[in-house]
Amino acid sequence: GAVVSQHPSRVICKSGTSVKIECRSLDFQATTMFWYRQFPKQSLMLMATSNEGSKATYEQGVEKDKFLINHASLTLSTLTVTSAHPEDSSFYICSAQGLAHNEQFFGPGTRLTVL
Amino acid sequence: GEDVEQSLFLSVREGDSSVINCTYTDSSSTYLYWYKQEPGAGLQLLTYIFSNMDMKQDQRLTVLLNKKDKHLSLRIADTQTGDSAIYFCAESIGGQNFVFGPGTRLSVLP
Numbered sequence: 001g002a003v004v005s006q007h008p009s010r011v012i013c014k015s016g017t018s019v020k021i022e023c024r025s026l027d028f029q030a031t032t033m034f035w036y037r038q039f040p041k042q043s044l045m046l047m048a049t050s051n052e053g054s055k056a057t058y059e060q061g062v063e064k065d066k067f068l069i070n071h072a073s074l075t076l077s078t079l080t081v082t083s084a085h086p087e088d089s090s091f092y093i094c095s096a097q098g099l100a101h102n103e104q105f106f107g108p109g110t111r112l113t114v115l
Numbered sequence: 116g117e118d119v120e121q122s123l124f125l126s127v128r129e130g131d132s133s134v135i136n137c138t139y140t141d142s143s144s145t146y147l148y149w150y151k152q153e154p155g156a157g158l159q160l161l162t163y164i165f166s167n168m169d170m171k172q173d174q175r176l177t178v179l180l181n182k183k184d185k186h187l188s189l190r191i192a193d194t195q196t197g198d199s200a201i202y203f204c205a206e207s208i209g210g211q212n213f214v215f216g217p218g219t220r221l222s223v224l225p
Binding site: 042 | 133150156157158159160163203213215216217218
């Protein structure tokens with residue numbers, strides 16, 4: 001099946017710094033990738049939809065200036081959490097839409113801890 | 116808006132069958148999914164069903180869809196300890212706008 005990787009898997013940073021998370025589709029091209037946030041013991045919350053070569057579409061309540069998304073190629077999307085604060089600590093999961101369009105393949109997630 | 120609901124917890128004994136239930140509200144959903152999430156990991160697609168089907172079987176997994184009642188279930192036969200995880204039900208319209216349920220935490224007791 002399709003494989004999606006994320007890097008890093010875990011990151012700890014100081015408050016006020018920026019953190020970049022990469023999402024890669026390893027064996028297929030993904031014109032659309034999604035970024036989710038998951039709080040402990042909760043479901044996934046869609047943050048934004050990332051389309052290759054165009055601006056990301058953010059869900060209501062998600063600050064686009066704080067969560068910068070770049071989908072520079074058909075296999076790579078990045079999420080940058082700018083000026084991170086402790087409340088940004090969470091599990092961030094990306095997914096990539098397969099060629100069949102009805103499937104989403106998820107990355108393993110990145111656990112961000114902001115001190 | 117769309118909503119997907121699941122019971123939060125399920126405990127079964129090893130070797131028994133597990134049935135995880137899900138209800139959804141969007142009648143225009145075209146695909147319904149079951150994902151598995153193990154601790155600290157991303158989501159793994161287990162199976163999905165197109166809305167014009169009422170059943171899909173894949174090895175130990177059986178998905179039943181009652182479109183009239185907007186009810187989806189996942190049956191795991193011969194449940195093993197490795198099946199312990201959180202199972203998310205999700206719906207989409209044509210592969211867009213995925214909506215996830217809260218997840219059902221399945222505990223398999225020896």
